[in-house]
Amino acid sequence: MTTVNEQFSQLNKSTVDAAVKFARVGVDSAEQLFALQMNTTKSALDEAAKNMLALATVKDVQELTTLRSKLAEASLEQAMGYSKTVYDLATSTQAKYSSLVEEGVADLQSSLTDGLEKAAKNAPAGSDIAVAAMKSNLAAATAAMDNLTKAAKQFASFADASVKAAQDIGTQATPKAAFKPAKRK
Numbered sequence: 001m002t003t004v005n006e007q008f009s010q011l012n013k014s015t016v017d018a019a020v021k022f023a024r025v026g027v028d029s030a031e032q033l034f035a036l037q038m039n040t041t042k043s044a045l046d047e048a049a050k051n052m053l054a055l056a057t058v059k060d061v062q063e064l065t066t067l068r069s070k071l072a073e074a075s076l077e078q079a080m081g082y083s084k085t086v087y088d089l090a091t092s093t094q095a096k097y098s099s100l101v102e103e104g105v106a107d108l109q110s111s112l113t114d115g116l117e118k119a120a121k122n123a124p125a126g127s128d129i130a131v132a133a134m135k136s137n138l139a140a141a142t143a144a145m146d147n148l149t150k151a152a153k154q155f156a157s158f159a160d161a162s163v164k165a166a167q168d169i170g171t172q173a174t175p176k177a178a179f180k181p182a183k184r185k
Helices: 004-056 061-122 128-177
Strands: none
Touching (some): 004 061
């Protein structure tokens, strides 16, 4: 039989473990985002240097117009790639946090069920109605949490599909979105 002190000690340990897991996910995600920012900055500097050299070698207006279109297309593709990577990182982080929350809720529900079973065994005669009501409330809360989790997953899935559809449309439109030269009169 476990004592109240042991139960509180276990609760404190699991709370600290959960906090460390949450912090680790946050730090890992921030580290990935920082690495992405640094790589993007380095790439942008390299690309700017190449673009300046290309601009310096332009010989006529037609070549300038063509180069400008190519540079605009390349910039748009890079921006879309960057935003997709940031979105994927955010989605991954959100999934990790959701998993941790689900794990914590499952542990809490298990602890509550175990505690309720122990309380029912030690409850005085005639309290079985109150215990049954508590079990019923716990079952209803569990069902409500399951429904909420399903709804959240469906929403996340819908949002992900919408973002991917928008990215596909943007990718298909990229060559069409390149700047066209202004016609002179």
